[in-house]
Amino acid sequence: MIEIKNIRKSFKGTEVIKGISGEFQQGKVNMIIGASGTGKSVLLKCIVGLVTPDEGNVIYRGRDFFNSEKDVQREIRQEIGMLFQGGALFDSMTVEKNVMFPLDVLTKMPSDEKLDRVNFCLKRVGLENVNKKMPSEISGGMKKRVGIARAIVNNSKFLFCDEPNSGLDPQTSILIDELIKEITYEYDITTVVVSHDMNSVVESGDYILFMYQGNKLWEGTKDNILQNDVPELQDFIFANHILRRLKEKA
Known part of the structure; x- marks a missing residue:
């Protein structure tokens, strides 16, 4: 499990992550969702240690990453796997x-x-x-x-995926979603996926954290996301539906 507690991050005086907390469960596909520019990728970078938050803690199975000795941080980093947007192959x-x-x-x-x-x-x-x-x-x-x-x-032990379906056709996107889900369950990995694709969310979201303008506005699962009462999340779901219909017609 990974716990994030009151993560805050500002750039040039502008706060882009505004006190976000949550728990990403082991053996589950955990998702951070929201529209572009909401701070999803910055939050992910804070969790994996690519960016140091101004406040807050990231705890990997009881180990406080930013308040640990260098050898503990190194140990945690060795347990992290990262799938970058676009694959990022050499x-x-x-x-x-x-x-x-x-x-x-x-x-x-x-x-x-x-x-x-x-x-x-x-x-x-x-x-x-x-x-x-x-x-x-x-x-x-x-x-x-x-x-x-x-x-x-x-x-x-920890798998992070930043927009794994970016640039892929719908059929290939489904295959990638299924592969991530299979590997998560098979190897009991704590998986965190950043996405704006609602199809991935409703298929794979064991835990979902919805971000809007740097805030966490909702958290839940794929089973109850469609029954939410958050206007911003409802708009996000509706916009995803319209975009998918347009892509299908193209």
């Missing part, structure tokens, strides 16, 4: 080398064991025999799956 590296990168940086694992682990993870995301391909030689959906393989290659 263009100059093969698929195999991309997936192996965290093992090269964070472990002293022998080369043969690293390769075995890479092959296992690629097989788990449905990508076999693509080891020697370059990122430019595979599709957008395949890049996302390579990104997921890289995120879990180090036996991650």
Whole structure:
């Protein structure tokens, strides 16, 4: 589990995260949702330690990240897997080398064991025999799956996904959603997904935190989100529905 307590963050005098708290459960797909510019990605960066909040705490299984010694912070970072928007693969590296990168940086694992682990993870995301391909030689959906393989290659306990369906067609988006959900349940990972895609939310949202202008306005699950009484969330859901209908007609 990850607990966030009263997270606040300002840039140049403008507060973009306004005292947000929540609990992301282990073995669940936890989602941070909201329109563009609401602070979702900034909150995610605070949680993973890429940005230091001005106030508040982020607690990983009882360990207070920002108030811990450097060796504890390093331990937590080694337990984190990250799927960046767009996949963020290294263009100059093969698929195999991309997936192996965290093992090269964070472990002293022998080369043969690293390769075995890479092959296992690629097989788990449905990508076999693509080891020697370059990122430019595979599709957008395949890049996302390579990104997921890289995120879990180090036996991650915490998986963070920033807009995993960005730039994908609806059918591929569903496949990525299902893969993230399967891996979360199978390996009992605490998964946190930043998204503005309501289709992903209603399919995968075991816990949902809705943000609006830097505030948390609602939290709940996929089972009760459609019965919410928050006008801003209702508008968000309606706008998603209209956008999806337009994409289907295009």
